[in-house]
Amino acid sequence: MGSKSTTKRADALRSIEAIAQAAAECLGRNPEASLSEIARAAGVGRVTLYAHFASRAEVVDAAMSRAIDRGNEVLDTIDLTGDPLLALARYIEAGWHLVDQARALLAAAQRELSAGRIRELHAGPAARVEALVARGRAEGAFRTDLPVAWMVNVLHAVMHSAADEIRAGRLTSDRAADHITATVLAAFTPPGRPVPEPGGGA
Amino acid sequence: MGSKSTTKRADALRSIEAIAQAAAECLGRNPEASLSEIARAAGVGRVTLYAHFASRAEVVDAAMSRAIDRGNEVLDTIDLTGDPLLALARYIEAGWHLVDQARALLAAAQRELSAGRIRELHAGPAARVEALVARGRAEGAFRTDLPVAWMVNVLHAVMHSAADEIRAGRLTSDRAADHITATVLAAFTPPGRPVPEPGGGA
DNA sequence: GCTAAGTCGTACAACGCTGTTCAGGTTATA
DNA sequence: TATAACCTGAACAGCGTTGTACGACTTAGC
Numbered sequence: 178m179g180s181k182s183t184t185k186r187a188d189a190l191r192s193i194e195a196i197a198q199a200a201a202e203c204l205g206r207n208p209e210a211s212l213s214e215i216a217r218a219a220g221v222g223r224v225t226l227y228a229h230f231a232s233r234a235e236v237v238d239a240a241m242s243r244a245i246d247r248g249n250e251v252l253d254t255i256d257l258t259g260d261p262l263l264a265l266a267r268y269i270e271a272g273w274h275l276v277d278q279a280r281a282l283l284a285a286a287q288r289e290l291s292a293g294r295i296r297e298l299h300a301g302p303a304a305r306v307e308a309l310v311a312r313g314r315a316e317g318a319f320r321t322d323l324p325v326a327w328m329v330n331v332l333h334a335v336m337h338s339a340a341d342e343i344r345a346g347r348l349t350s351d352r353a354a355d356h357i358t359a360t361v362l363a364a365f366t367p368p369g370r371p372v373p374e375p376g377g378g379a
Numbered sequence: 380m381g382s383k384s385t386t387k388r389a390d391a392l393r394s395i396e397a398i399a400q401a402a403a404e405c406l407g408r409n410p411e412a413s414l415s416e417i418a419r420a421a422g423v424g425r426v427t428l429y430a431h432f433a434s435r436a437e438v439v440d441a442a443m444s445r446a447i448d449r450g451n452e453v454l455d456t457i458d459l460t461g462d463p464l465l466a467l468a469r470y471i472e473a474g475w476h477l478v479d480q481a482r483a484l485l486a487a488a489q490r491e492l493s494a495g496r497i498r499e500l501h502a503g504p505a506a507r508v509e510a511l512v513a514r515g516r517a518e519g520a521f522r523t524d525l526p527v528a529w530m531v532n533v534l535h536a537v538m539h540s541a542a543d544e545i546r547a548g549r550l551t552s553d554r555a556a557d558h559i560t561a562t563v564l565a566a567f568t569p570p571g572r573p574v575p576e577p578g579g580g581a
Numbered sequence: 582g583c584t585a586a587g588t589c590g591t592a593c594a595a596c597g598c599t600g601t602t603c604a605g606g607t608t609a610t611a
Numbered sequence: 612t613a614t615a616a617c618c619t620g621a622a623c624a625g626c627g628t629t630g631t632a633c634g635a636c637t638t639a640g641c
Binding site: 188192 | 585586587588589590591
């Protein structure tokens with residue numbers, strides 16, 4: 178069943194895409210954005226939105242899925258092998274603003290979607306970062322006196338913190354990655370070992 | 380004018396206090412808590428709430444002021460002099476959960492109050508922490524290759540992160556302060572210098 | 582060019598929240 | 612104990628949101 182339902186008009190597919198994209202943008206800015214706002218941002222009537230998505234939850238789910246996919250695409254282009262310090266620096270450089278947009282979206286999702294669905298969506302990208310941290314610990318590059326989950330959380334917390342600073346006008350976008358990297362690499366350094374010099378390495 | 384209005388019944392003062400306290404609690408849990416919810420939590424009728432506060436904004440302001448006052452009281456009991464590392468550890472130990480409750484409250488305030496009013500309320504406590512960080516830098520205990528504002532932000536971000544982890548059930552409350560301290564002290568260590576051993580010091 | 586799929590604006594009902602009014606009951610305070 | 616201050620529930624208007632229904636228009640696809 179469902180093999181013939183592929184008969185969607187190109188017109189409709191374009192609308193669905195526009196809505197999902199607008200939803201990701203609007204909810205990324207404000208987790209409480211209304212469906213009217215999203216429809217308007219998509220250049221589509223509010224009724225049209227309801228023609229494709231039965232409820233608000235479905236719209237949020239679509240936006241979330243879209244953002245996760247985008248994130249996975251970006252993550253795929255990053256080399257997370259080799260020296261864990263450099264790998265982490267590459268991850269931060271490429272992903273900090275992407276991770277930030279996902280946060281507000283996540284806030285919307287947490288009110289609209291089931292906890293299981295959220296875990297299901299979030300699991301993929303999270304696993305890769307966890308693996309990187311775990312490898313860094315195993316190779317002696319990162320400290321092991323704190324849980325992996327805690328370290329991953331710190332990493333993301335500092336990324337979000339940078340986004341907040343930018344929104345507040347206290348930090349410029351081009352310096353964000355350097356600040357985050359310097360901070361996190363120091364936080365991850367094993368006790369007793371010297372903190373790496375920023376920009377120094379290789 | 381207004382000199383005779385001191386004639387408030389003890390009854391009324393108790394209600395106002397109960398409402399402010401309930402508001403701080405409810406908004407601390409959920410920034411979108413309705414006034415009905417707050418009134419119910421205060422054990423007071425919704426109309427009574429409007430008898431004392433003209434608008435939602437006034438309730439939020441009262442809750443925020445209350446939380447700030449409480450924070451200042453706690454901060455006053457903490458010795459922020461001496462070794463900056465130990466002072467920072469003392470600050471974290473005493474204030475991390477207090478700072479966390481203030482966050483959700485701040486989120487409510489940012490939607491209801493003017494930016495100026497928020498700065499006015501927030502300035503006091505923020506200044507003390509900034510001073511501590513600045514002193515630590517001047518004495519060579521903390522790194523100086525990152526802005527003070529950024530370091531303060533990192534400190535708070537990691538505190539909030541701990542609160543999130545507790546809510547998610549991945550961290551127990553009694554270990555939070557140790558994790559935060561170990562992480563932040565490492566993040567603040569000047570490049571090239573060894574990160575302090577957790578619990579080591581004095 | 583015909584037809585069905587898609588879109589549009591308007592309008593509707595239902596809901597929850599805010600803020601106000603009113604009439605009647607309770608309690609502090611002098 | 613008298614009285615004014617206080618508290619209360621119920622009820623109302625106004626607003627924005629969600630979700631649905633309708634009739635008319637436009638467009639994709641054969």
